[in-house]
Amino acid sequence: METTSPIERLLRGTAITLVCLFFMFPIVWIFLMSFQTNESILRVPPSLIFAPTLENYQALITGKLQTAAGMLEINFMRNLWNSLFLSTTSVALGLVLGVPAAYAFARLKFKGSEDIAFTLLSFRFAPPLLVLLPLTIYFQQLGLANTYGGLIWVYQLIVLPLILWIVRGYFEDIPADVEYAYRIAGHDFWSTFRRIALPLAGPGIAAAGLLAFIFAWNNFVFALVLASADKQPVTVGALAFVTASGIQYGQVAAGIVLSIAPTFALALYAQRYLVEGLSLGAVKG
Known part of the structure; x- marks a missing residue:
């Protein structure tokens, strides 16, 4: 068994530490900014020593943002709820539609x-602006503009192709002989899909659902045009921090922390499924 010298272990540990610091520094800096005032954030040179404050989070939770021009009403917590509802519902619908379709393909x-x-996959290639104008016209004619149902429907352009192709590749990696043996035992096609294919494809489905949730959560353009302020997600609601009197950097940082917390927690919880699902050929196809 090959062993590494103490110098090699030290160099490897140093390299890993530097890489972690490089990628984690923006997150840590944003987190520290969320506890500072604008004056502290814009101080030159910047300093890690400051008097922490919860005013930024208080402003987001209460919906009252104090600016140089006066008190500004914001709906950040409503936007955060909208993001959670739209992303969760869109991914759930995408899984219901996409997983059986992936198995069929x-x-x-x-x-x-x-x-x-490939046509379904091409929806992911097309820029949102390409379909935004026709969608706006159709949504107005169908009465879907500024509705949760309309946004969930259009979010399928984001989540459905992703789920379909990831899960399809994972189903193709499952030996078909296992399913054929189960069918020969007298079980129908639906029972084979539910009891054999779905459990074996569990990690791939979890990975696809997680990635689809992140993409849906980060969507900006569709919600900006097709919904009003009371139904817009947090990615659009963050524009409220850019006011005529300036940019409220502390509130922006606090908003980023609150907005990435759900996806960050979900990624930590499901990272085992994500790594397993993607490493075992789930993106093949």
Whole structure:
């Protein structure tokens, strides 16, 4: 068994520490900014020594933002709830529609299946601005503008292709003989899918759901145009911190901390599924 010398272990530990500091520094800095006033943040040169304050978080929770021009009403907590509701519901719907479709594309080879699958994937390639104008017109005609249902529907352009292709690749990695043996035992197609394919594809489905949730959470353009302030997610609601009297950097930092907390916690909880799902060929296809 090959062993490493103390110098190699020291160099490796130093390298890992430097890499972690490089990638974690922006997050740590934003976290520290969220406890500072604008005067402290804009101080030159910047300093790590400051008197912490909870005013930024208090302003976000109460919805009252104090600016140089006076008191400003904001709906950040409503925007945060909107993001959670829209992302969760969109991913749930995307999984209900995308997982059976992915299984069908993986197991049922029919004429035009690859063309249909690539067409669905191409929705991820197209920039949102390409479809935004037609969607706006259609949504106004159908009465879907400024509705949760309309936003959840359009969010499928983000989550459904991602779920479909990741889960499809994972289903293709599952040996078909296992399912055939279960079918020969007298079970139908739906029972095979539910009891054999779904459990074996669990890590891939979890990875696809997590990535889809992050992409849905970070969406900005669709919600900016298709929804009003009371239904917009936190990515759009953060624009309220840019006021005529200046940018409220402390509130922006506090808003970033609160907005990334759900996705960060979800990623930490599901990182085992994410690593396993992506490393075992779930992105093949």
